[in-house]
Amino acid sequence: MVVVLAVFAGVVFGLTLFLRDLLGMNETKDYPGPGEGTVSFVVQPGEGPLLIGDNLVAQDIVATSKKFVEAFQQEADGREIQPGTYEMRFQMSASGAVNALLGDGGTAVHYAAVARDLRQSETFDILVQSTGIPLAEFEALAASPQAFGLPEKAVSLEGYLFPGEYRFPVESTATEIVTEMVDNAFAALEESGVSDPSAQYDVLTKASIIQAEAGEADYATVAGAIENRLRADNTETNGLIQSDATVTYGLGRKSYNLTPEEKADKGNRYNTYANPGLPVGPIGSPSIEAIKAAANPANVPYFYWVTVNLDTGKTEFSSTLAEHARYVAEYQEWCGTQDAGRCE
Structure with missing residues (x-):
């Protein structure tokens, strides 16, 4: 009886598969298209057809990833799906979705992710990679910052290339791209309550130092310490901000270490060890959080700060040089337990 039942089950299973094939039930499901409504779909850098297909299914744009991949393989003809945001429809056919993403039915854009604290040169590299616009065009615009308000x-566009995720229309020019980013920086300053152009420049300069020197939880405290250093009655540092980040910006490198000669070099206009007051301009692209902190610094008694653990971002504050020296020693002790180069 067991043998008979096994044979019977096998026959039934085989017949089921035969009927499914005969009736087309094994074919991958596909929407008939053209779809309905509108939906924004984002393709991130590095995503391939399979992952894109999965994401399309998750948003109910196509029925199955398999059918989308099959359609892509049949219709791509060597073309690749570019990163960007595409206006698409819900429940499209796989073929329709492929055509939209290859530029035959959707709205393609250049996607650029600009992180906070990037320098102007680093931001330009991202824009060049994203848009294909020559670097020389962006550098030429940076030479005339007043044209952007x-x-x-202002010595360049530094600080005004506001960080964020951008999706530029493919036909955008370098001027249009920079204008959008600068306008976003002005909007962030206005949102932070800073409307005077001269004050905006100083706040953005402070914000860029805060961004480079502190973790987000400490932005307001560092901002307060900077204000204390800039006060006319400051006899603790005599108007010197003493920021390593500003000095290394002027030296054209990123580092935690400075030589005594580099700290003493007044010819470096970003050297806040040798030159009192703010440097000649921002040293990177600050976030809205850093801008708000610079515009509204905390009322604190501190003049000094040092991050004693680069992994956790733990920062210690002090009001005297002697107390600060103890925290610097703590940082150096931590560095002594790290791999070579961690604290360079």
């Missing part, structure tokens, strides 16, 4: 004392 920056004050006369």
Whole structure:
């Protein structure tokens, strides 16, 4: 009886598969298209057809990833799906979705992710990679910052290339791209309550130092310490901000270490060890959080700060040089337990 039942089950299973094939039940499901409504779909850098297909299914744009991949293989003809945001429809056919993403039915854009604290040169590299626009075009625009509404004392676009995720229309020019980013920086300053152009430049300069020197939880405290250093009655540091990040910016490198000669070099206009007051301009692209902190610094008694653990971002504050020296020693002790180069 057991043998008979096993044979019977096998026959039934085989017949089921035969009927499914005969009736087309094994074919991958596909929407008939053209779809309905509208939906924004984002393709991130590095995503391939399979992952894109999975994401399309998750948003109910196509029925199955398998059918989308099959359609892509049949219709791509060597073309690749570019990163960007595409206006698509719900429940499209796989073929329709492929055509939309290859530029035959959707709205393609250049996607650029600009992180906070990037320098102007680093941001330009991202924009060049994203858009294909020559670097020389962006550098030429940076040479005339006043054309974008920056004050006369601005030496470049540094600090005004506001960080964020951008999706530029493919036909955008370098001027249009920079204008959008600068406008976002002005909007962030306005949102932070800073409307005077000259004050905006100083706040953005402070914010860029805060961004480079502190973790987000400490932005307001570092901002307060910077204000204390800039006060006319400051006899603790005599108007010197003493930021390593500003010095290394002027030296054209990123580092935690400075030589005594580098700290003493007044010719470096970003050297806040040798030159009192703010440096000549921002040293990177600050976030809205850093801008708000610079515009609204905490009322604190501190003049000094040092991050004693680069992994956790733990920062210690002090009001005297002697107390600060103890925290610097703590940082150096931590560095002594790290791999070579961690604290360079």
